[in-house]
Amino acid sequence: MKLRYFAWVRERIGKAEEELDPPPGIGSVADLMSWLSERGEEYAYAFENPKVIRAAIDRTHVRPETAIAGAREVAFFPPMTGG
């Protein structure tokens, strides 16, 4: 699946997007965040406080408990500050 990162999540991880295939057993958005945070200290830093991270699956807002099965694109970003 394609992962995309925005704003300070992107800066902390050091890339805007990547292709990764999480192993079976990573069922939810929250699981995906925990799995990513074990990939290295830049990921651990980005996801150090998962409660503040927002996520979207295929360009629609989702909650941490949402299943990632079938997702083509998962995005992680801080709370939005547009307008």
Add this chain to the structure above:
Amino acid sequence: MAVTIRLQREPFDAAAEIAALTRARTDIGAVATFTGICRAEEGDKRIVAMTLEHYPEMAHAEVARHVAAAEQRWPLKGVTVLHRFGRLTPGEQIVLVVTAAMHRHEAFAAAEFLMDYLKTRAPFWKQVEYAGGAVWVDAKQSDDALADRWTQSSGGQEAAE
């Protein structure tokens, strides 16, 4: 309903957008516009510039969802939403919302509704450059509260979940 949504780097002309929305129409009795502008100060600190990052493919869809939600709540004749991205300096425009309806109440309410949702749900992030460095703007709980009030009193018109 006439809907225009543009995410762009370039400045916009609010008067031209109003004219485009109302041209050759005699059913519109009210147009409300909101323009957000980059300030030069935040508290006692001077802002050098502001950079807006966005998630292009999602931002357009998300704005469209909120425009559709506004159309369900009020009998609107037209909506224009323009949101800029990239680096902006103080005095430059950031966002434009134009709502057209038969009566002023619907136009005002829909413009406020759209702005409250743009602030909290549209995937845009502001980074402010001060003289000493750049910082990402923290989301304000007060903005969340302003967006939430539209779902509390109205019998559950959930905008996008």
